[in-house]
Structure formats: structure tokens, C-alpha cells
Amino acid sequence: MQGFIVHINRVKDEDLIVTILSEYKLKTTYRFYGARHSVINLGYLIDFETQISMRSNLAQLRSVIHLAQSWNIDRDRFYFWQNFVKLFYGHLKDVESIDRFYFDLLVSCSKKWHKQSPKRVAVEAFLELLQFEGRLHSLEYCFLCEEKIEDESAALARAFLPAHTECIHNKGLNINKLKELFRTKKTLFLDDDETEYLYMIMNEGF
Numbered sequence: 001m002q003g004f005i006v007h008i009n010r011v012k013d014e015d016l017i018v019t020i021l022s023e024y025k026l027k028t029t030y031r032f033y034g035a036r037h038s039v040i041n042l043g044y045l046i047d048f049e050t051q052i053s054m055r056s057n058l059a060q061l062r063s064v065i066h067l068a069q070s071w072n073i074d075r076d077r078f079y080f081w082q083n084f085v086k087l088f089y090g091h092l093k094d095v096e097s098i099d100r101f102y103f104d105l106l107v108s109c110s111k112k113w114h115k116q117s118p119k120r121v122a123v124e125a126f127l128e129l130l131q132f133e134g135r136l137h138s139l140e141y142c143f144l145c146e147e148k149i150e151d152e153s154a155a156l157a158r159a160f161l162p163a164h165t166e167c168i169h170n171k172g173l174n175i176n177k178l179k180e181l182f183r184t185k186k187t188l189f190l191d192d193d194e195t196e197y198l199y200m201i202m203n204e205g206f
């Protein structure tokens with residue numbers, strides 16, 4: 001089975017609780033400390049097996065192979081990746097069965113991660129996720145005051161909820177650019193500062 005390591009928690013005696021996002025499940029597994037284990041890291045795509053264990057009520061993580069991607073050794077890119085997968089864990093951690101969408105989305109991002117700006121790949125993926133979950137709102141109304149947004153700019157809050165710039169005290173982005181972004185889910189026509197603005201909001205959580 002394959003999956004992305006989205007959370008690692010160190011427990012007693014160097015044992016680890018490892019959460020893996022696989023095709024249809026968010027699997028929480030237990031890895032006993034042992035020198036013969038391969039090195040694992042948050043964000044790695046791995047091939048693995050699990051086994052029922054007498055020593056823990058979690059399945060034991062076994063036969064791990066790191067399916068390394070070329071950019072895994074690029075420190076900055078890998079750092080952004082780890083940040084990105086953490087958001088998936090935060091979002092899905094209370095669910096066990098998940099739609100295949102999430103795994104496929106991470107696979108598709110991981111294939112582009114070295115070719116494009118990771119921040120742009122992440123923001124575009126986040127828009128896909130919001131759309132998939134039916135949470136991508138139109139930019140028509142402010143979620144705070146519930147009045148129409150008729151200004152040249154609109155601001156976004158967590159999960160890209162739209163608001164008047166004055167309601168949220170944030171200068172926001174040009175409304176037409178935002179509309180285009182929500183429609184195409186592409187950041188191509190945004191500059192780096194605009195992309196950074198969206199990236200920072202995304203990092204508040206899915």
C-alpha cells in the first residue's frame with residue numbers, strides 16, 4: 001500500500017505513532033524503535049504494510065520503502081511540502097475513511113512540486129480541495145456583515161471566505177483577479193505578492 005506520512009508523533013522509547021494518508025484511509029500506525037528500520041520523515045511517500053500487533057492497539061507499521069522524489073533533497077521545497085501535508089492532517093485527522101481525492105491531489109502536487117513554485121501548486125490544490133468539498137464560496141457576499149461586495153477589492157479569511165476589506169481589516173486583492181482565480185484555480189496571472197497573500201491564508205488551515 002502507498003501513502004504520504006502526514007504526521008509523526010514520538011512516544012516512549014523512541015517509538016513512533018505515524019499517520020499515513022493512503023488512497024481511502026487516514027491510517028494511524030505504530031512503529032517500534034529499532035535500528036534496522038529505514039529512516040522516515042514527515043511528507044515522505046512510502047510503500048508500507050501494516051500488521052495487527054499484540055503490543056499496541058494500533059496496527060504496526062512494517063516493510064517501509066521510501067518512494068523518493070527528486071526534490072525531496074531540496075531543503076526549501078521539502079520544507080514547504082512538509083508544511084503542506086501537515087494541513088491535510090489537521091483537516092482530516094478525525095476521519096478514518098476518506099475519499100480518494102485527497103491522495104490523488106497530493107500525488108498530482110508532488111509531481112509538479114519541483115517544476116513550479118510550491119506556493120502556487122499548494123494554493124491551486126487548495127482551491128481544488130475547497131471546490132471538491134463544496135466550500136468554495138462565490139465572491140458576492142461578505143461572510144461577516146452579509147452585505148454585497150461591490151468594491152474593487154475583496155479580502156479573504158480562513159478557507160478563502162470572502163469579506164469586505166474594511167470588515168476584516170485587510171487590504172485584500174482585486175476582485176476581478178479573485179473571481180478569475182476561483183473560476184480557473186490557476187495563479188498564473190497573479191504576481192508573487194498576491195500568491196503569497198493567498199498562501200498565508202491557506203496556512204491558517206484547510
Ligand SMILES: [Zn+2]
Pocket residue numbers: 142143144145146147163164167
Ligand atoms: Zn462586510
